[in-house]
Amino acid sequence: MAAERAFVFEDEEELFSVMKDMDCLYCRIPVTASKHHLKKKHLRFAIYYKDAGIGKFSIPCYCSDGGHGRSHWHCPMCLKILHRTQNYKIHITNHGVEMTHKSSAELQPTAVPLESPRTRTHIQDKTPGNKLACQKCGTIFTATSNLRRHERLQHGQEQQPILCIDPKNAIYVTPKYLHGPRVPIHIRKSFTLQILLCELEECWDFMKAQAQSGNPGRECRHLVRTNHAQHYVPPPPLSVISLEEMSHKHLLSASEKHQCQEMSSRAAVQGVDCVYPVFWDEHDLSERCVFFSVYTDLEDKWCQFGRTRVSFDTKCGRWKCLCQHKRSRCVHKCLSMWWLFQERPELLQADMDGEDLC
Structure with a gap:
């Protein structure tokens, strides 16, 4: 037979x-x-x-x-x-x-124990003959530079940082692209809430095409990163004392101060952080631009999950926001400035010298 x-x-x-x-x-x-x-x-x-x-x-x-x-x-x-x-x-x-x-043979789970990206940065698994093994897939290299290049090219997606900023609504932030400036985008993923969403339209198109092809649960590259997301760590809350100090120094007008207080109160009622700073420095990434995820109390094209992105260039002191008031001093920029003035005033020095909040 x-x-x-x-x-x-x-x-x-x-x-x-x-x-x-x-x-x-x-x-x-x-x-x-x-x-x-x-x-x-x-x-x-x-x-x-x-x-x-x-x-x-x-x-x-x-x-x-x-x-x-x-x-x-x-x-x-x-x-x-x-x-x-x-x-x-x-x-x-x-x-x-x-x-x-x-x-x-190299793919067997017992070949090399899996380590977190952070641990892998500091620990090298040495093999006989002074060779180096990739902690993720077990591939052997003779030079550290080759190992680092392999980790960047082959496992670059998994090394991208991702932070949970709102556990209540299952909102995360992660870099938009694999290379270049680490500009954060918002994503939502929760099996309990049955939510699988990404801010990028191209990712929507990708997941829609996958669903039509018989893969309804296929995730975009950003949503996949939630498998190794950092646990939620609450940021320092905004203090009314620091807001009063900003008003006293004429960094905010009376109307801007009132808007900031009102938006902060709305976020507190919803049980979310009004301003969540996104620092990538723990991942050895550039800190020239500081990014913030800011509560908006709205859901629009520029804030699909009720939050918008605000950026601050620490070199030239320029602020940017995704909202409809891009060229003016919106409440989201003021809220971010409030947090920065309170927690990291040294980064705000360029802005205070140049007086450029637009």
């Missing part, structure tokens, strides 16, 4: 044992399934991935099912045949697997 073909393996020995002392099941023309043949014809082009945390791989097939002996791929989940490698990768990714370029 002919052996049944398998299209997914966890290690090479499993493949060799299945094909021992018989003709290759994956070739149209009869040929002995020696290790040399399997490595040269199939393993050489294998595609590696993780399925439920277990390292696996698939090999190309040359059977008659593909027509005229063309190389093709059999999906191990639904048995669909695909002729292009890239199409096969996309297809099995839609089944929920995670693509990787690493061998199955």
